[in-house]
Amino acid sequence: MRLSELKNAGRTPALPMNIALEDAAGPAELQLLSLLRVLPGQRYVGAGIWRGRTVLAKLLVGPKAPRHFQRERDGVQALAKQGLPTPLLLADGLQEGEGGWLLFEFLDQAESLGDAWKSVEALPSLADEQQSVLGDALAVVGQMHAKGLWQEDLHLDNLLRQGSTLYVIDGAGIRVEEAGKPLSRQKVLENLGVFFAQLPKSLEPFTEELLVYYLLSNGEHGLPVEALQKQIDKVRSWRLRDYLIKIGRECSLFSVEDGPFALRAIRREEVASMLPVLEKADVLVEGGHLYKTGGAASVAKVDVAGRELVIKRYNIKNLAHWLKRFWRPSRAWHSWREGNRLRFLGIATPKPLALLEKRFVWLRREAFLVTEFLPGPDIIERFAPYVASGDAPEAELQALDLLFAQLIRERISHGDLKGHNVFWHNDRWSLIDLDAMCQHGSQTSFAAAFAKDRARFMRNWPADSALHQLLEQRIPTVSKAPD
Template sequence: MSVRPLDGPTPRQMNVPLVTAATLRQAGRHPVVPFRIALDDGRVATVKRLLRVLPGKRLVGEAEVGGQAVLAKFFIARRGCARHFEQEREGIAALAAQAIATPRLLGAGTLDGGHYLLTEFLDNAENLADCWQAALGAHPGDIGAALGVLSPALKTLGRMHARGLAQSDLHLGNFLRQRGVLYAIDGDAIRARRPGLSLGAGDALRNLAILLAQLPRDADARLPDLLADYHAGNPDISFDPALLRREVARVRSWRLRDYLAKTLRDCSLFHVEQRRDRFVSVVRHEAERLARVLADPDLFLAAGCLLKGGGSSTVARIDVSGRKLVIKRYNIKDTAHALSRFWRPSRAWHSWIEGHRLAFLGIATPQPLALIERRFGPLRGRAWLVAESCDGPHLLQHLDAGREPPPAEARALRELFAALHRERISHGDLKATNLLWNQGAVKLIDLDAMRQHASIAAHAKAWRKDRARLMRNWPEGCALRGWLEANVPPS
C-alpha cells in the first residue's frame, strides 16, 4: 500500500486551517480539529481526529494523505523530538525485520519545526486493553474465563523476546487486534537489544513482569497458564516462578507509587491548579463539568441534600448536570484545631490519595473526582472532597443480624476483606455505616484514616483493631457476627 500524492487541496480541504508545529505546540492539550499540515515532500496531511495528545510534545491522530487514511504521529517538542522520531522509526523497522506484526510505515520526514511519521491505519481495530476489560465484565468473579483474551499478547511478547526485542512501555493498550491478527504498536518503546537473538532470561523476565503486574492479583494463581501462552512464542526460555512473582510484586508497587504521584500533579489523567491560596486536583475528563463546584464548593454544599452536618465534617449530596455526586467538607473546629492541621496534609488529601489507591488496586469505593484545599502559602486550611454518589444502604441497614449474608453479599465481603488483608490496608474506623452495598459490591467510604502498611507487624496490629470495630456493629452470638468471625482474616 502506498500513499498517493495529492494534485492539490479539494475545495472542502481549503476550508480547513493550515497549521505548523509551532501552532500545535501553542494549542497545548486542545488543538482544534480538523487541521492540515504540510509535509516535507510537498504533500499535506489532513487530520480528522486526535487519538492522543502530549501537550507541546507529540500528537497522534487519524489523518488523510493523498486520499488514503493513515495514522499520523507529529513530533513537535522544541527539544528531543528528533530523538523520539528516530526511536519510533527504528522501533517499527525492528518489529518488521523480526516478522512481528505492526502497522506498515508509509512515510516519515520533517515538518516546519518538527517531524512526522505515517503508518497504516487499522480501521475498526480493537485495543486489547478494552477487550480485556470487556472480557472481565462479561465474566464477573471468573478471571479464568477472561484470560483467553491475553493469550495472543503473551505469545507475541514471547516471539519478541525470542528475537531480541523488548517493549519498555509494555501494556495491553500497545496491542491492537484486527480481523484475528494482533499488532504490536508504539515503536518508540521498542528496544532491539539482541536483534535476531533471544533476550537473556533476566531481561525477558523483567519485561514480562511489567505486563503481568498490570493484571488483577487474581491472575497470579493462573501464572502457569499465562507462562504456557508466553512459551508458545518463546519455547527456549524458562523462568524461576518465585523470581517472577517477586519481580511482578516489585513492579506493582512501583506502578502504584507512580499513579498516586500523578493524582497530585498536572498530567494526562489529572488537572492540577496550585496557587498561594488554594490547591485543586481533579480528574481531567471531569474538570469542565465540575468547574463551578471547584470555584465555590460551599455554594454547592449549602444547596445540596445534607447527609451529615457540623462537627468534624459536613457532607451533602449534590446534583451536577443531572449527575448525583457527594461533596464533603473537612471542617476546622477552632483555633487549636487549625494550628494542629496547618502543617499537615488535610484529611481530604488523605481521602483523595486512599480513594485512588483503592481504585487502582481494584477495591470498591466511590470514585474520588476532585480535591480542593484552601492554602495560606505553605499552610493548609479547610478542604473539600468531591466523589461519586453511592446510593446503596450501609450494612447495618442491609444485613439481618440473625442470618448469614446472602450469597452475593457473602462473596463480596470475602473478596473485600481478603483484598484489604492482602494489600496490608487498615481502614481506621471500620463501622458498618462505612460499608455500603451497591451494584453487587461492598464499597468503602470515609477513608481519611486509611493506611497501607509497609510492616507486617504494624498492619497486624491495625487489622485487629479494624476487625474488632467491625464485630462491635452486631451483638455477640448472632448469626451474622458468627459468619464474620469465620470469614474475616483474624490478623
C-alpha cells in the same frame, strides 16, 4: 501552520489543522482531524489526511524531538525486519528547528486489546472472553521475545486487533537485545512482570495457566512462576508509587492546578463536569441531602444534571483548629490519595472524582472531595435480617472474606471500620470515609492497626448474636510476626 508551532498548542489545539510537511516527493499538507494522545509541547498523535490517504500521524516537537523520532523509527523498523505485524510506515521526516513526524497506515475499525479487555474485565476471573484477550496478547509478546525484541512500555493498548491480525504499535518502546535470537531469560521475566503487573490481582492464581499462551510462541526458557511473581510484585510496587505521584500533578490521567490560593485535582475525563461542581461546592453542600453537618466535616448527597454525587466538605471549626490544619496536607487530600490507592489495588470504593483545597498564600483552609454516590445499603442495614439467625447470604459473606483478604494482603487499615462505612454495591463491599486509612510499611504496625479495625467492625453487632459469632469465626486475625 508549521510543525514547530505545535510546541505552543497546549493539550487541546483547535481541529482540524493543516501542518506543512515535506518528504522525498516534495511539500504537502497534513490535515490533522483528531487527536488520540497528547503530551503537550512534545507529542501529538492523531488521525489525518496526507496526499488523499487516511493516516495515523505522530508529530514530535520540542528539544527531545530528534531522540523520540529516532527511537520511534528504529523500533518500527526492528519490528518489520523481524516480520512482526506493525502498521506500515508510509512517510517520515526530521527537520532541525521544526521537529519530527511519522505517518503510518491507518488501521480502520481496529480495536486495542485494552478496549477489548475493558469490555470483559467485570466478568468472573479468567472467563473465556478474558482468556481470549490475554491469550492473544501473550502470544504476540512471545513472538517478539522469540525474535529478541521486547516492548518496554508493554500494555494492552499497544496491541491493536484488526480482523484476525494483531499489530504491535508504539515503536518508541521497542528494545532489541540481539535481533533474531530469543530474548534472554532475565529479560523475558522482567518484561512478563510488566505485563502481568497490570492485570487485576484476582487473576494471580491463573498466572501459570496464562503462561501457556506465551510458551506456545516462545518456549526457549523454563519460567518458574515464583521468579515471575517476584518481578510482578516489584513492578506493581513501582506502578503504585508512580500512580500516587500522578494524582497530584498535571498528566494524561489528571488535571491538576497547584498554587498559593488553591489545589485543584480532577480526573481528566471528568474535567468538564466537575469544574462547575467545585465552583459552587458550598452551595451544593448546603442545598443537598445532608448526611453529616457541622463539626470537622459536612457530607451531602447532591444532584448535578441528573447525576448523584457525594461532596464532603472539610470544615475549619475555629482558630485553634486552623492552627492544627493549615501547615499539613488536608484530610481531603488524604482521602483523595487513599481512594485512588484503593481503586488502583482493586479494592472497592466510590470513585474519587475531584478535589479542591482552598488556600491563602499556601496556608490551607477548607477543602472539598467529590466522589461517586453509592446507593447502598451499608452492611448494618444489609445484615439486619440475619443478626439473630446468622444466615447471611454466602455470596455476601464471601465478598466480605475477599475484602478483608485484600486489606491484609496490602497491609491497609481503615481507621474507622464501623458498619456505616461499608457499603454493598455491585456484588462487592465498598469502603467509604477514608480519612484515617493507612497502608503500612511494616507487619508490626499493620497488625496493631488491623486488630483495632477488626474489633471496631465486630462491635457493629451484639457479641451474643449468631451473626457476630459467625463473623468472629470467618474474619481472620493478623500476627505481629517480623517482616
